[in-house]
Amino acid sequence: MINLPSRLRTMFAVYPPLLWVRLFGETLTTLSSTMIAPFLVLYLSENIGSSIFMTMLIIGLQPFSEILITLFAGGVTDRYRRKTVMLVSLLMQGFAMLGMAWADSMLVFALLYVVNGAGRSFFIPASRAMLADTIPAKQLSSAFALLNTSSSIGAAIGPLVGVLIYQQNPALAFLLTAASLLLYTLAVWWKVPHSEQPTVAMESDTPRTRSPLSLSLHAYRPAIAIMLLSLxxxxxxxxxxxxxxxxxxxxLPQYLQTLATLAAVKGTLLLLFEFLLIRWTQHLPPRLLITGSYLCFVGVALGYAFLDHVPFLIALQILFVLGESIGLTHLLTYVSRIAPPSMRGRYYAITGTHWDISRMCGPFLGSLVLIQYNGTVLFSIVAVILLIGGGAMHLYLSKKETAFPLEQEG
Structure with missing residues (x-):
């Protein structure tokens, strides 16, 4: 019989305090933020008042601000203390969420949404780079998997609670998210030590200390390629x-309950299986894992296009979780391997820009297709784009794998 307390003590000893603080913070903030996230479009259109087009434009403002700040944020992460950047960014997000709880106009909400996006732009590359700085490469995939698992705890519970909050007082979700961000900030300040910046990044006579725009495009070519192929x-x-x-x-007649159920099932499956899936697949080539996730997402997109029965949509979350676990987590690890230590913040910032680009343009463009045709056509188009993107990613990673073989974990 497995000695669970002993296994837990061993796990706590293996990873640094940073990871456990991140696990605490991600669980807390995901739990609160997912109370409103599945219903944000409905909240803007029903409670503040806006057309579908205006709502989608507002949704695109946060990633737009993140795109503008991304390269600057990555450079800041590589030049200054990662812990300091994380603290400032968490406070920015907390302030924005607090303001959104009382926002009564689209303009005010949009401005606060941009501030929240700016905070995320600083926090994500700083936290990922700090993790890569402090955790051995062979443990990095498992660390990212644990982080995603902690987020899944909140994602499994948050949407179900969010249905009740949305029907009573949606603004409460923003207040809870602001409070969770404050607790996260205090935990980082109290328990996370400052990490040593990479030596190369601190030498004033090296061109790596210049702004990202002044560096050779060649230095960022792998990051840009991964970003484009992940779109x-x-x-x-x-x-x-x-x-x-x-x-x-x-x-669907009970769409609110269905949305909450799908989010909760996905979060629960990630909680139960993501860490195990990462451990079972970490010896396989990234090429197979990352491109295989595209095929999983193709199946999910086609399911959303043509399935209209709740049990089938729930079963579809298994494929969704498989693609997210084996693909996205290993992609983060792959970025840490190809990035020079003194440029990890910028590499994570650049490669993560694909999320901002898609979240800026995707909702609005998708709404055009949805209104002109229907959701079946929209998600069928998305499935075709995923299939083409998966083939392109497979070719690129195969070429990189041949030229620069990477040591596998395990």
Whole structure:
């Protein structure tokens, strides 16, 4: 019989305090933020008042601000203390969420949404780079999997609670998210030590200390390639986070409950299986894992396009979780391997830009297709784009794998 307390003590000893603080913070903030996230489009259109087009434009403002700040944020992460950047960014997000709880106009909400996006732009590359700085490469995939698992705890519970909050007082979700961000900030300040910046990044006579725009494009070429080839995946996510809500509203009678159920089932499956899936697949080539996730997402997109029975949609979450676990987590690890240590913040910032691009343009463009045709056509188009993107990613990773073989974990 497995000695669970002993296994837990061993796990706590293996990873640094940073990871456990991140696990605490991600669980807390995901739990609160997912109370409103599945219903954000409905909240803007029903409570503040806006057309579908205006709502989608507002949704696109946060990723737009993140795109503008991304390269600057990555450079800041590589030049200054990662912990300091994380603290400032968490406070920015907390302030924005607090303001959104009382926002009564689209303009005010949009401005606060941009501030929240700016905070995320600083926090994500800083936290990922700090993780890569402090955790050995062979443990990095498992660490990212644990982080995603902690987020899944909140994602499994948050939407179900969110249904009740949305029907009573949706603004409460923003207040809870602001409070969770404050607790996260305090935990980082109290428990996370400052990490050493990479030596190369601190030498004033090296060109790596210049702004990203002054560096050779060649230095960033792998990051840019990964970012562009990942766009189909983030485009798919952008549709599931926004237009899927409107699609299900048109096709299912109990759409609010269905949205909450799908999010909760996905979060529960990630919680139960993501870490195990990462451990079982970490010895396989990234090429197979990452491109295989595209095929999983193709299946999910086609399911959303043609299935209109709740049990089938729930079963579809298994494929969704498989693609997210084996693909996205290993992609983060792959980025840490190809990035020079003194440029990890910028590499994570650049490669993560595909999320911002898709979330800026995807909801609005998808709504045009949804209104002109229907959700079936929209998600069928997304499936075709994913299939093409998966083939392109497979070719690129095969070429990189041949030229620069990477040591596998395990």
């Amino acid at each position: 189909p995946i983030s485009l798919f996510y952008a549709q599931t986070e926004t237009n899927l809500q409107l699609h299900l509203k048109d096709t």
